[in-house]
Amino acid sequence: MIRRALVFAATLLALAFLALPIVAIFARLSWGQLATQLSSSLVTDALVVSLKTSAIAQALVLVLGTPAAFVLASHRFRGRSLVVTLVELPIVMPPAVAGIGLLAAFGRFGLLHTGIPFTQTAVVLAVAFVSGPLYVRQAIAAFEAVDETLVAASRTLGAGPVKTFFRVVLPLARGGLGAGEALAFARGLGEFGATIMFAGSLQGVTQTLPLAVYQEFDVNFKLALTLGGLLVLISAALLLTLKWLGSSSTSAFRFAPSTSS
């Protein structure tokens, strides 16, 4: 009885701890000023920069990450685990290190001598660098989970590798790919450290929602809270999408063999 009560108390404490900061943001929002705050140029500019850079970054992640994940999932070669580790490294790398690395690579005096720092392209690269690996990692797992006999059957029935990929592999892996992409999108939207170091912070150009929160922290705390609330809502929507994709993917796996027979 006591043990059950303790477990219950621990659960309650954990949930309260996780929920409290989120509740506090909304509890301290100045609802009366919400409309004026949300329509201020600082907020709308940050929202546009965030959504635009995220959209481009995630398009790059999908277009380049999907073939990379498929190759890594379907081929066994020497040093494969090393390559996979390399792909996963940015996930655990502190964002500040990512920022230094991007500057060292793409800075004016970096390895590639580009003029990318301080531009919107820099934001896109920072977001793609920190969020892409989350998608690729999930995509590798999704491709590995595809039943090889179905792929073999498709090839036996005369479909080429490209047709098999688009008509068999991709539909089967869709749920996992979607979940990975939702996670990558959410992580990219929250990107802060690498962005502020590599891209700087300029309203309407490189100032994303998290950078705006940081800038307003000591200028207008109420506005920072509103921006925080906005980010929480967007992240929550993404997580719900992820959950929904997760549940629909299991059903896709379950029904796939019977529909193809």
Add this chain to the structure above:
Amino acid sequence: MTGFAALLAKATVTVYAAASLTNVFPQIDPGAHYSFGGSNTLAAQIQLGAPADVFASANMTLPQQLFQKGLCTQPVVFTRNTLVLIVPKSNPAAIHSVYDLQKPGVKLDVAAVGVPVGSYTRQILKNMGLTSVLNNVVSNETDVREVLAKVALGEADAGFVYSTDAKTVPGQVTVLRMPAWAQPKVQYGICVVKSSPNAAAARAFVARVMSKAGQAKLLAAGFLPRVKPKTVG
């Protein structure tokens, strides 16, 4: 006495100080704990209950505000500074005077408006009738050392920092002095945080900064005497 007990017995003073004091404060008191950053960020943290014993700001406005809210003692001026324009040693945008900042495409890095040096930057440009160069700003940084780092790296073409910051990266930047008549009044204020449990140690730290030895360290680092010398005649 070992470990934890020793730590408790020796009350280490926690100093929240402007980023421009990063190099000089540890020379004045190597034993204190420091949190360096934009003075505005530090002031906001103190208002939200951060465990600071001393607040040293790159202006008088922020500590005055804390004083008026009853959060710290009446601030005193402990040093002064001047603003300079810095360019990377390689000078990629060929900037030889502040007027060259008007050239289109110059990547000018400044601190955000709320940061003391960001506000001084806008003042000096206003005094010189050069506010239009703000159109060339590529980033609003969170403290002066961020501006310094981005110019020293060569990523930004130019930036406004304190003359003392430029001295910390010799060989990496070229300093372009700004005219004395356009200089804003850059006074550094220091105060003891009211909620400090180490008030005695905090007052001792302030005394150390104000002492002859402390002032000598500041002067050696390029800061100006806390009281402007009277001009003779």
